[in-house]
Amino acid sequence: MKKILFILGPNLNMVGIRDKNVYGTETAESINQQVKQWAEEMKLDLEIYQSNHEGDIIDKIHSAYGQKDGIMINAGALTHYSYALHDAIEAVHIPTVETHMSNIYAREPFRCQSVISAVCAGSVAGFGKNSYYLGLTALVKLLEE
Numbered sequence: 001m002k003k004i005l006f007i008l009g010p011n012l013n014m015v016g017i018r019d020k021n022v023y024g025t026e027t028a029e030s031i032n033q034q035v036k037q038w039a040e041e042m043k044l045d046l047e048i049y050q051s052n053h054e055g056d057i058i059d060k061i062h063s064a065y066g067q068k069d070g071i072m073i074n075a076g077a078l079t080h081y082s083y084a085l086h087d088a089i090e091a092v093h094i095p096t097v098e099t100h101m102s103n104i105y106a107r108e109p110f111r112c113q114s115v116i117s118a119v120c121a122g123s124v125a126g127f128g129k130n131s132y133y134l135g136l137t138a139l140v141k142l143l144e145e
Helices: 028-041 054-064 076-080 083-092 130-144
Strands: 002-008 044-050 070-074 096-100 122-125
Touching (some): 002 130
């Protein structure tokens, strides 16, 4: 059974409350439960971790080294400026898929760049919670190769 770490960055605990036109009304807790169910169906051992603190997320990525087979990450706003997060993903050499519920390329100009995508195997954005399903599916296929 593949061990996957799913990281959710700043403010993603507020999905369903914040900017409902972008993120919808379904709560973060509800979406996380669905992601867990999808992971079970895919026979994955999934750990979901959310933090609003960059350093805690970096520490969590470091702790995955030698412990997890893959990482899926929605880094939230850290996506656009955290070179430290970029370096952490690069350092652990764990296949990583970047995900976003919204289409970051159709939003504000500052959101149109991802500084972590260069160290991720791929990105899935713009499909709401289904971005997580697609990201998990892609990560499984990547790990099978």
